Amino acid sequence: MKLAYETDELKEKLKILKEENIKKEKEIMKKLEEIQEELEDIEYEKKYTREKIEKKKKEMEELRKKLPEEILEFYDKYRESLGGKVVAVVENGACSVCTMKIPGKVYSEIIKGKEGKCPNCGRWIFYIE
Ligand SMILES: [Zn+2]
Numbered sequence: 001m002k003l004a005y006e007t008d009e010l011k012e013k014l015k016i017l018k019e020e021n022i023k024k025e026k027e028i029m030k031k032l033e034e035i036q037e038e039l040e041d042i043e044y045e046k047k048y049t050r051e052k053i054e055k056k057k058k059e060m061e062e063l064r065k066k067l068p069e070e071i072l073e074f075y076d077k078y079r080e081s082l083g084g085k086v087v088a089v090v091e092n093g094a095c096s097v098c099t100m101k102i103p104g105k106v107y108s109e110i111i112k113g114k115e116g117k118c119p120n121c122g123r124w125i126f127y128i129e
Contacts, residue, residue, distance in 0.1 A: 074124055088123040097123055 088097040098121035
């Protein structure tokens with residue numbers, strides 16, 4: 001009688017353990033599915049971003065074709081050291097980026113030629129009427 005009772009008790013414990021295992025497996029499967037979905041989202045973004053980069057590169061190429069060689073060289077050479085801001089305009093006689101007043105001689109040259117370099121920050125400056 002005692003043995004039968006103990007066997008029943010063991011069976012019950014085993015049943016509980018199995019149920020707990022199934023619960024854990026379900027949780028792990030759920031987590032796996034979530035990560036899989038996230039990965040798919042990231043893959044999609046990656047593809048989309050790559051296409052966007054290609055499109056922007058083409059746009060840049062088209063724009064570069066429209067610029068004189070001298071300005072392109074200046075742009076490529078100083079783009080990094082000027083913090084990506086290579087171009088400025090003359091506003092009220094001053095450079096729009098560093099705000100320094102453009103000296104009279106340079107100013108009149110810029111007005112005549114409509115472009116030049118800021119004597120202070122070295123950026124390419126344009127005069128826009
Ligand atoms: Zn400047």
